[in-house]
Amino acid sequence: MIRLIQDYFQLSAERSPKKVAVVYGEEKITYKDLDKKSNQLAHLIRSIGVKRNDRVAFCLHKSIDAIVSILAILRSDCCYVPMDAKSPEQRLRYIVEDCQPAVIICSPETHVSVQSLVDGWISGKRPIVIVLGSEEIERQQVSLPPIGNIQDDLAYIFYTSGSTGKPKGVMITHGNLINFVEWAADCFQVAEDDIIANHAPLHFDISGFDIYASFKKGATLVLVPPELSLFPAKIVNLIEQEKITIWQSVPSILVHMAKMGALQENTMPSLKKIIFIGEVFPTPFLIRWMKTFPKKEFINFYGPTECTIGCAYYPIKEVPEDSTTAIPLGRAAKNMEMFALKEDDSLANVGEIGELCIRGPTVSPGYWNNKEKTEKAFVVDPLFPHLNGKIYKTGDLVEALPEEMFTFRGRKDSQIKFMGYRIELGEIESALYSLGYVKEAAVIYLSSDEKSEIVAFVALNRESSPGQIKDDLKKKIPSYMIPRTITIKDALPLNSSGKIDRVKLRQECENDGN
Structure with a gap:
């Protein structure tokens, strides 16, 4: 029986010790060697005196060592906090000061930046820094450490962008992860002979x-x-x-x-x-x-x-x-429920738009160290309040379809009121994408005491002009939804998760005085 998320790895290592577990470039590691290395690192983490549910951060570039670290942290009864080694120091400092890790794992390449964070420590107990590749790790036991965690304990905290500019730490338990993996691996028919690519950064939850x-x-x-x-x-x-x-x-x-x-x-x-x-x-x-x-x-x-x-x-x-x-977004995962709520907390019927809400065993306990945002996003289910169960309000606006499916219509927080009209910025983006020559598009709403305006950034696959784009948009959407300014770029900037970087585009507007 699977009790904790790392048990999946343990069973596979026992079943196929000589099989290649992870590949990165020219490097490869078998299940047996990954088992050994992660146990050794786990013993070192334990020797520092960590307690159950302590946070252990790692600041590493994508590598086999990063996978070793994840397993080791889980096997030390702690939860892991991935840090983007390429992030600005200010963001990294906020994350470590917020989650207060007992340990930070780094590589020789990231040691200087991590040590800078620790040297500038302000409040709480200063974390211990472990630099991978040290002889001290090699001297540790190779056996599996004793495990005390249960499924309600945290497996990881992932920091996502917050609307205030400060990242939010999303807490995920072993039980959350196990419920997801049991469904996803079977739903997508993952098999032992599969070779699975990991394109996403390891600080991105997917x-x-x-x-x-x-x-x-x-x-x-x-x-x-x-x-x-x-x-x-x-x-x-x-x-x-x-x-x-x-x-x-x-x-x-x-x-x-x-x-x-x-x-x-x-x-x-x-x-x-x-x-x-x-x-x-x-x-x-x-x-x-x-x-x-x-x-x-x-x-x-x-x-x-x-x-x-x-x-x-x-x-x-x-x-x-x-x-x-x-x-369509499709159907909910096994043992999960999705529904759309209108502003009065009633269910959206087919053809109506509401905020997508999610209920079930993969819903997070909330945001680390942020009671206010947790209480706003994770609320008592208004459909069954007597059960006192929590739902997560996604902020995604969806249209209800037949057969309990939904189509994404934009973000609740990107719905604006402009010139007396309620406008969903995602609708304008959809109209831009429907023009055959637009390959990338992002629409931003700028509002200040002096003026409010809608602006768009696009990348094209053939020559055009802002005027021509506006003329073509007039055939798709009402005139009050046409962006006042359309900036044509060779390519739109991407953030570390590979998505269009809207924060950077907004800063560009503000710097230009738009």
Whole structure:
């Protein structure tokens, strides 16, 4: 019986010790060696005097060592807190001061920046720094340490962007993760002979599907080097060279591959499933993928970090006929429930729009050290208040469809009131994407005491002008929704999760005095 999330790995290591567990570039490690190294690091963490549910952060570039660290932290009865080694010091400092880790694990490459954080420690107990590669780790026992955690204990805390500019730490328990993995691995038919790509950064929660689905089934995990995202042809080469069978990523990289001409018939023959998550996949690019690879499976995967990676899926059986049609979010995962609530907390009927709410065993306990935001987002279920069960209010606006499915219509917090009209910025973006020559689009609302305006940023696949784009938009949306300013760029900036960086675009507007 699986009691804790790391038990999946333990069982696979016992079953197939000599099998390759993780690949990164030219490096490989077997289940047996990964078991040994993670046990040694866990013993060192334990020797420092950590307690159950202590936080242990790691500041590492994507690597096999990062996977070793994750397992070691779990085996030390602590919860792991991934830190983006490329983040600004200010953000890293906020994370460590917020979660107060007992230990921070780093590499020789990240040691200087981590030590700077520790040297500038202000409040609470100063964390111990462990630098990987030290002889002290090699001297530790190789046996599995005794485990005391239960499923209600924390497995990890992932920090996501907050509306105030300060990251929020989403707490996920072992029970949350186990419920997700049991469903996802079976739903997507992950098998022992699969080779699963991990494209997402390890500080992005969707990496959890790649890691734990692999470990549950005893499959092989291939870490995709971050720099390959700039060169779609190299991604294709990696998929072919490693014989990758399952690919999961945000749609942005799939769009980039399509735009750069990396999609060629009869390439990537090993690849069976393409799973996209984290943002809307523009339908014109999905059509291009599906027409190029008619025998591969395409799955829309949906889920906020607060509901443990993913909680809904929609297999796309046929090529969409209309490039402007949105792909449904799909049905809820096994043992999960999704429903849309209108402003009066009544259920949205078919054809109506409401805020998507999620209920079930993968819903997070809340945000670390942030009672106010937790109480706002995780509320008592208004449909069954007598049960005192909690639901997560996603902030996603959806249209209710038949058969308990939904279509994404935008963000509740991106719904604005402009010139007396209620406007959903996502609708304007959808209209931009429906223009055949727009390949990337982001719409931002700027509001100050002096003025309020809607602005758009686009990247094109053929020459056009802001005036022409506005004329074409007039055929799609009302005139009051037309952005006042449209800025054409070669490409829109991406954040560390591979999504369009709207914060950077907003800063650009403010710096330009728009």
